[in-house]
Amino acid sequence: MTTLETLRALCAAPGVAGEEQAASEKAAELLREVTEDVEIDRFGNVIAWLPAETEEAPLLLLDAHIDQIGMAVTSVEENGFLRVANCGGVDRRLVLGQQVTVWGTEPLAGLVAVKPPHLSDAEERRKLPEITEIAIDTGFDREEVQKRVRPGDRITLTGPFAALQNGRVTAASLDDRSGAAAILHALRLLAGKKLPYRVAAVFSVQEEVGGLGAAVSSFRLKPDEAIAVDVSFARQDGLEDRWPNPGDGVMIGIAPPLSRGIFDELTALAEQKGIPHTIEAMGGRTSTNADEIAVQAGGVRTALLSIPLRYMHTPVELVQLSDVEAVGELIAAYILRDTEEGGDSQCS
Amino acid sequence: MQLTEILEKLCLLPGVSGDESAVASEILSLMEDYCEAETDPLGNIIARKKGARRSDKTILFDAHMDEVGLMVTAAAEDGSLLFTTVGGIDPRVLIGRQVLVGEDALPGIIGGKPIHLQDADERKTAVPADKLRIDIGCRNREEALSLAKPGDMVAFLPEFARFGNGAFRGKAIDDRFGCAVLIDLIRSELPVDCTFVFSVQEEATGFGAEAAAFSVRPDIAVAIEATSAADIPGVSGTDCACKLGGGAVLSLLDKGALYPQSLTRRCAAIAEEKGIPFQYKTAVAGRNDASAYQKTAGGAEVLAVSAPCRYIHSPQCVIREEDMRAVRELLFALLENF
Numbered sequence: 237m238t239t240l241e242t243l244r245a246l247c248a249a250p251g252v253a254g255e256e257q258a259a260s261e262k263a264a265e266l267l268r269e270v271t272e273d274v275e276i277d278r279f280g281n282v283i284a285w286l287p288a289e290t291e292e293a294p295l296l297l298l299d300a301h302i303d304q305i306g307m308a309v310t311s312v313e314e315n316g317f318l319r320v321a322n323c324g325g326v327d328r329r330l331v332l333g334q335q336v337t338v339w340g341t342e343p344l345a346g347l348v349a350v351k352p353p354h355l356s357d358a359e360e361r362r363k364l365p366e367i368t369e370i371a372i373d374t375g376f377d378r379e380e381v382q383k384r385v386r387p388g389d390r391i392t393l394t395g396p397f398a399a400l401q402n403g404r405v406t407a408a409s410l411d412d413r414s415g416a417a418a419i420l421h422a423l424r425l426l427a428g429k430k431l432p433y434r435v436a437a438v439f440s441v442q443e444e445v446g447g448l449g450a451a452v453s454s455f456r457l458k459p460d461e462a463i464a465v466d467v468s469f470a471r472q473d474g475l476e477d478r479w480p481n482p483g484d485g486v487m488i489g490i491a492p493p494l495s496r497g498i499f500d501e502l503t504a505l506a507e508q509k510g511i512p513h514t515i516e517a518m519g520g521r522t523s524t525n526a527d528e529i530a531v532q533a534g535g536v537r538t539a540l541l542s543i544p545l546r547y548m549h550t551p552v553e554l555v556q557l558s559d560v561e562a563v564g565e566l567i568a569a570y571i572l573r574d575t576e577e578g579g580d581s582q583c584s
Numbered sequence: 585m586q587l588t589e590i591l592e593k594l595c596l597l598p599g600v601s602g603d604e605s606a607v608a609s610e611i612l613s614l615m616e617d618y619c620e621a622e623t624d625p626l627g628n629i630i631a632r633k634k635g636a637r638r639s640d641k642t643i644l645f646d647a648h649m650d651e652v653g654l655m656v657t658a659a660a661e662d663g664s665l666l667f668t669t670v671g672g673i674d675p676r677v678l679i680g681r682q683v684l685v686g687e688d689a690l691p692g693i694i695g696g697k698p699i700h701l702q703d704a705d706e707r708k709t710a711v712p713a714d715k716l717r718i719d720i721g722c723r724n725r726e727e728a729l730s731l732a733k734p735g736d737m738v739a740f741l742p743e744f745a746r747f748g749n750g751a752f753r754g755k756a757i758d759d760r761f762g763c764a765v766l767i768d769l770i771r772s773e774l775p776v777d778c779t780f781v782f783s784v785q786e787e788a789t790g791f792g793a794e795a796a797a798f799s800v801r802p803d804i805a806v807a808i809e810a811t812s813a814a815d816i817p818g819v820s821g822t823d824c825a826c827k828l829g830g831g832a833v834l835s836l837l838d839k840g841a842l843y844p845q846s847l848t849r850r851c852a853a854i855a856e857e858k859g860i861p862f863q864y865k866t867a868v869a870g871r872n873d874a875s876a877y878q879k880t881a882g883g884a885e886v887l888a889v890s891a892p893c894r895y896i897h898s899p900q901c902v903i904r905e906e907d908m909r910a911v912r913e914l915l916f917a918l919l920e921n922f
Contacts, residue, residue, distance in 0.1 A: 316748075317817050327699045329711055330680030333898035335743075345745065347753060352812035352896040353674045354870035355825055361674050362710045371817040373894065375748020375902065396741070398682060398691040400721030401731065406682065406693050473664055473717045474697050481723070523700075546719065547695030550680040554693060554719060 239557045242266060242420055243405060244397045246413040250339055252306030252390035253323040253444045256280050258339075259302050259409075263416055263439045270423045279441060281453045286426060286435040296433040297459035297536070298422065298567060299450050299525050300415030300466065301443030304408070305549055307367065307391040309338065316378045317349065317371035320391060324444030325549050328364045334551070335394040336372060340385035345394075346372040395551025403557045404482055410553040412443065414543050414560050415465035421564025422571075429577050433461075443525055450525035454532040461498065462538040463570070464526035465563055467555070468516055470544035480544045482556035485512025486563045489540030491522050493530040498539040498570075505569045511562050516542060541566060587768050587908060588752065590614060591744070594760035598684065598739040600653030601670050601788035607649040611763060611782055618770045619780070628796045629782040635774035635919075643922055644779045644802035644884070645769065645915070646793060646873045647762025647809070648786030651755070652897045654678075654738035656685065656718070659729045663722030665692065667738060668713075671787030675713040677898040685720060686736035692720040740899035750905045751828070757901040759786065761891055762808035765912055775920050786873055790840075793876035802884045804847070804922070805877030808911065810903060811835070811890035812870055822866035826892040828902070831861025831910040835888035840871025841878050847887045854917045861910050865890070889914060 237245075245266065251259025260282045267274045273285040282302065305324030312318055318338065332350040337343050349371045353361065372391065374381055395408030407413070419437050426435070436457050440449030443466075454462060468487050471479040480487060488506065490499045506513040521527050526540040541563050546554040572578040593614070599607035604627055611629060615621055619633040629649075652671030659665055665685070669675075678694050685692045694716050699707065718738065722728040744754035766780050779800050783792035797805070815827040826833045832855065834848050835841075855862040874886040891911050894902040 313817055315815075315817070325699045327680070327696065327702075328707060329676070329696060329709075333674070333677035333895055333900075334680060335900060345747060345753065347747075347895055347900055347902065349816035349818075350674065350677060350895055350898055351814045351816070351819060352870075352894075352898075353672045354812045354896070355814045355819075355823065355867060356674065361676060364676070364708050364710055369818075373748075373816070373902065375746075375751040375753070377749070380749055393680070395680070396682060400691055400693070400719070401727070402721050402723060404721035406691070469698060469701065471662070472695060472697075472719075473660065473662065474715075475701065482721075483723070547680075547693065548698035548700065550695055550698075552680055552682055552693035552695050554695065554721070 239417055239421060239560050240405065242417045243414060246416055247397050247407040247409050250392050251303050252392055253303040253442050255390045256303045256441045263302055266420055270427050277453065279449055279452045281441055281449045282439040284437045286423060286431060288432060288434040289430045293432055293434050294460035296435050297454060297457055297462040298419050298435065298437045299440055299462060299464045299529060300419050301412045301525060302416060302439040303441050303444050305444050309385055309387050309389045311387060312378055312381050314378060316376050316381045317373055320367065320372060322367040326367050327549055328367060330550055331370055336391050337394055338374060338385055338389060338391050340389045342384060344374045344384060346374045349373050393551040404554055405557060406552050406554050408551040410545055410555050411467045411548055414467060414555045418465050418543060418560045418563035421561055422567035425564060425568040426571060431571060432575055433571055440525060447525050447528035451528040451532060454529040454536060458533045459536055462529045462536050463567060464524055464529060464538060464540050466524040466542050467545035468542035469548060470546045472546045480514040482544055482546060482554060483558060484514050484544060485559055486566050487514050487516040487542040487544060489516045489518065489522060489542060491518035492520060493522060493527050494540055495537035498537060502539060502566060502570055505573060506566055509569050511566050587764055587912060590767050591760060591764040594763055595744045595754040595756050596742040599649055599651050600737040600739055601650035601785045603737045604649040604784045611767065614767050615770050624795060624799060626792055626795050627784040628792050630796060630799055631770060631780040633770055633774055633778055635776040635778060637776055639776045639922055641803035642779060642801060644781060644800050644805040645766055646781045646783055646805060646807045647766050648759045648783045648873060649763055650784055650787050652787045656732050656736040656738060657734050659725045660717065661725050663724045663728045664717035664719050665728060665732055667718055673897055676710045678713060678716055679711055681899060682741055683718060683738045685718060685732050685738050690720050690731060692718040694718055743900055747902055751902055753900045753902050755900060757893055757903050758810040758896045761810040761903060761908065765808050768912060769915060776922050783873055790876050793873035794880050797877050797880035801881050802877060805874060805884040805886050807872045807874040807888045809872050809888060809890040810893035810896065811865060812896045813892035813894050825867035825869060826863055826865050828892050828894060828904045829906060830863040830892060831907060832914045833863055833865050833890040833892050835865045837868055838871050839869065840875030841886055843887060844885055847885050851887055851918055854921055855914050858917045860914050860917065
């Protein structure tokens, strides 16, 4: 399965924070193609294990979050329109007129109501409603809606997967399905090899609302080391030049919560193996699962690898496939660095 | 062929104002053998169909083929495309969209600054269209210009699907609905001779109908439209303009025309007599091709009959089957009376 196919499959499954089942099950299915040892814990985290050569080998945790931002139904209006609340940071600037899918008893297409420009004035067209002020039209009246939709049902913004130029792709949930795809790429490179680590790949839930899944899973697993994989900002119109372009490779994070030792090794390995990379320097928290993992169970030496992504938290997020693969290659190179296999870890 | 089948075919085609050719060829093929059709220098299709009897008046039905969209104006150094809107688009419905660029329909996206990097003011302020870019994945200006050129049209994603109970959602229902109704009329036996104009540029200039008025010189011109319905939460009373499920919409006055009472009332009386649901448009808003026919080439008596349509001029609009049926029935009833 190519990285594009993996991403397309992962992005097609919904997984709004708190209700990640469909995305988790799709991820588990893809993981089972690499290892038989896959479980979904009681919090909803997907955990896949690769065994080490010896049972005493240290445990390395790989984490990417499987949830995505979205909304939850809070009530149904008299006329059938749905009222909602956000799950994670939904951008108010892009919701009006947006196509959504309501994950009720059956998936329902919805449209966020917007006044036509003929009936609004220029002043009105500058204003943005709060997420709790928008109304979603499903074409059904109240009675019909209530047969299909209950409060709490999740809603995704519709952003179909599409391939753009230069191996760049767009979809609504590349944050952080592209992290999951990067870990899958690493596991595929590692499958069948003698590993000096026990590897637990965790696709964690509820990152977008505060890293709860990663906190729970990393406490339970008590890893010796961890690598969190997430997306970070890519250069785009209106952003500072310090962000890398899509295609510039894996972003190796350095920040107070992150292990400088692992950072140094990752940077050296990327140089040595010719894996395209940039360094992402942060002065405090990383605002990723790395923050949660680093403090669990007495503290975990943690690294952060990120994929440069444009238009984060919009339904048209963009990544370049080669960056996703670079993350996977660097993870594989790190795991195999002191082994005889270390030399050929880039065979993608 | 059912009205909704025709509508689906037409909605899935790109036809941003000024580049309606794909829609025009589909319309010509759907009408083949049912009428005499010609295409004028602007791209309007003018179709004439004989009915059971002659009329001493020239009766014209108009629907516009074009839709709102975007046009590429330049490429930026970073490989993104600058664009201008074609037709009236609320910029709030552009951000976060996938679009198709140019004749090859290259996928592109209109992104925005990540919410994480927006300051408090940015988070609550709409982004004007001139601050948005289309990203087709190019790395620099040169690469972008090898794939897309200034002047290329940009359309919203083609979609057409059933929506809830008895409704459809889709791109460009304004005014492929009108086109579909005219095709349906043309494919039927008509009681009286009629001329049909499938016009260009309505959303951008209104010039299509102006030029066609000179060619046809109608005595009566009827614009068939999908018109703005704002029957949504937060809007009430007359501000809704019209309501889905309320039947055909008759315009009294709008930003383009004062519709003569004689014709509108005659139409309303026919609807009442036949039990066809109809409503008056309650807001003075918008305009359509009727205004061009009213004042051009000696002028005409004008009427606008529309189907109420939500989220007009956004990537997807919503229209109800019962309202479409009401418009169709009303037009047939009207023809019996001309």
